Amino acid sequence: MDDNDLMTAVREPFAGILMTTPVESVVTRGRAVRRGRRRLRGLAAAAAAVTAGVVSVLIAVIPGGRTGAPVTLTAWTVVTEPNGTVAVSIHDLRDPLGLQHALRAHGVAAIVRFHRAGSLMPGCVIPGGSRLAQTYQRVFVQQPAGRPGGALLYIDPAAVPRAAEIGIDAARGSGFGIELLTRHGQCLPPSSPSSVRISPS
Amino acid sequence: MGPKQVDADFAEFYASARDDCLRAVIASTGDAAASEDLVAEAFARAWASWRKVGRHPAPRAWVVRTALNLRVSSWRRSRRTAALAGDDALGGADRTDPGPVDPEIMAALTALPERQRQVIALRIFLDLDTAGTAKALGIAPGTVTAHLARAVATLRAQFPPRPRQHSPAERQ
Numbered sequence: 244m245d246d247n248d249l250m251t252a253v254r255e256p257f258a259g260i261l262m263t264t265p266v267e268s269v270v271t272r273g274r275a276v277r278r279g280r281r282r283l284r285g286l287a288a289a290a291a292a293v294t295a296g297v298v299s300v301l302i303a304v305i306p307g308g309r310t311g312a313p314v315t316l317t318a319w320t321v322v323t324e325p326n327g328t329v330a331v332s333i334h335d336l337r338d339p340l341g342l343q344h345a346l347r348a349h350g351v352a353a354i355v356r357f358h359r360a361g362s363l364m365p366g367c368v369i370p371g372g373s374r375l376a377q378t379y380q381r382v383f384v385q386q387p388a389g390r391p392g393g394a395l396l397y398i399d400p401a402a403v404p405r406a407a408e409i410g411i412d413a414a415r416g417s418g419f420g421i422e423l424l425t426r427h428g429q430c431l432p433p434s435s436p437s438s439v440r441i442s443p444s
Numbered sequence: 445m446g447p448k449q450v451d452a453d454f455a456e457f458y459a460s461a462r463d464d465c466l467r468a469v470i471a472s473t474g475d476a477a478a479s480e481d482l483v484a485e486a487f488a489r490a491w492a493s494w495r496k497v498g499r500h501p502a503p504r505a506w507v508v509r510t511a512l513n514l515r516v517s518s519w520r521r522s523r524r525t526a527a528l529a530g531d532d533a534l535g536g537a538d539r540t541d542p543g544p545v546d547p548e549i550m551a552a553l554t555a556l557p558e559r560q561r562q563v564i565a566l567r568i569f570l571d572l573d574t575a576g577t578a579k580a581l582g583i584a585p586g587t588v589t590a591h592l593a594r595a596v597a598t599l600r601a602q603f604p605p606r607p608r609q610h611s612p613a614e615r616q
Contacts, residue, residue, distance in 0.1 A: 246596060252603055253471075253553070254568050256546035260470060262462035264484040266455050272484070273491030280492065 321345040324397075328384055331396040336413055350400040352408035354428060359414060367422045367430030375423075375431060378404060383421055396421065407431060450494050458487055461504045464569045468504075469511045471565035474554035476545060478515070486510035504570050505580035512562065552602045560595035563588055 318337040322330045329349045333342070339355040346353040369376045381402035396419075398409060403423070410422040423431045462483070469479040486507045490497040500506045553561055559581070566577045574592075578585040 249596060249600055249603065250568050253549060253564065253599065256549045257467040257471065257569070259544055260463065260467050260476070262466045262480060262483065264462075264480060264487075266458045269458060269484055269487045270451065270454070270491055272488035276488055276492040 318342075319345075321349050323349050327399065327401060329398045329400060331398065331411075333395050333413065333419070336415055342411075346398075346409070351398055351403065353411060354408060354424060355411045355413075357413050367424075378402065378431075379423065382409070382423060395419065404431070450491075450498075453498055454491050454494050457490075457498070457503060461507065462487065465504055465507045465511070468508045468565040468569035469515075470545065471553055471569065472508070472512060472558075472562045473515055474550055474561075479511070482511040482514050483507065485514055502570070502572065502576050502580060505566065505572060505576060508566065508570065509580050552599055555602075556595050556598060559583075560591045560598070563591040564595045564599075567592060 318333070318335040319342050320330075320332040320334075321342070324330055329346065329351050331342075331346070336357040339357045343353055343355040346355070369379055382399055384397045384399050384402075396411075403409065406426055407423050408426060410420070410424040410428070412420040412422075425431060465486070466479060466483045469483050470476045473479055473482075489510055490503065490507055497503050497506050553564070556564070562581055563577055566572045566580055570576075570580075572580060574585045574588050578588045581588070
């Protein structure tokens with residue numbers, strides 16, 4: 244038996260098998276399939292629209308849930324927490340003047356400077372245990388527990404000494420320096436080349 | 445292409461392809477009872493996507509492949525249902541019913557591994573060449589050749605050559 248004979252031997256017993264379903268039934272079912280697909284596509288589009296809407300509302304509402312009008316840009320975010328602490332997130336070193344104005348709008352007088360990579364300016368000396376160190380601890384409050392991945396800085400505006408302002412220096416790849424400065428941009432005494440540095444988020 | 449033209453084209457395709465597609469699916473699955481429903485559903489889906497399927501290089505293969513995929517989906521559903529019901533015996537999707545086909549032929553086909561059966565079915569009933577069979581099943585042409593060779597060898601062993609009938613003229 245060659246291949247053709249074999250194929251014939253297998254094919255022949257099937258010769259009597261005929262499809263009995265009329266084409267009208269198939270087309271009717273096909274219409275139902277098509278309607279189902281359109282309904283699914285509609286549902287998917289509606290779900291996508293609802294998701295987009297919810298995301299937009301969350302973006303708008305979540306910062307607003309805290310007291311104070313949030314200032315949200317892609318580069319940085321400033322939010323006043325219910326306890327009066329100002330939370331600052333910096334995502335990109337852009338628009339330092341805008342951040343400075345936003346901080347002032349939230350009650351924090353500040354000088355913000357973004358530098359070229361590797362050119363972070365030397366900061367102020369804060370002798371350990373000094374009153375100045377205690378002031379720093381009160382002004383730059385620790386990130387609240389249970390809020391990992393939160394803001395980069397938490398500032399208590401009420402703790403900033405009169406006639407002082409916050410200095411924020413940042414350079415790409417060099418971290419951030421935060422200081423308390425006089426209104427003339429000088430370190431609060433005593434001063435020497437050092438800085439309170441925290442790692443960027 | 446208007447709706448009437450779609451219906452006319454599809455009706456023509458259905459009339460010419462339905463029996464071969466059904467035979468190919470029965471040969472692939474060994475289940476005549478379930479195959480007609482699978483093929484009818486596959487044709488319904490072909491109608492629903494006729495603008496795409498109508499331009500397919502091998503629309504019959506598309507229908508058979510869809511029917512086989514539907515069987516797999518149905519089998520998975522019944523398997524889940526059986527598992528949820530705590531029933532070890534799987535449902536009808538695992539049973540085979542040769543229907544009107546010669547039980548000896550069907551037994552020989554169902555004894556083949558599934559892929560070999562599918563290759564044989566597409567070659568015999570849809571007249572697909574190696575490349576077409578490979579594309580329809582989503583496997584390499586070399587794999588089709590290997591499956592076909594093994595399937596033919598197995599079937600040949602089960603169907604020994606019959607003594608040739610000589611006509612009176614040949615006997616003289």
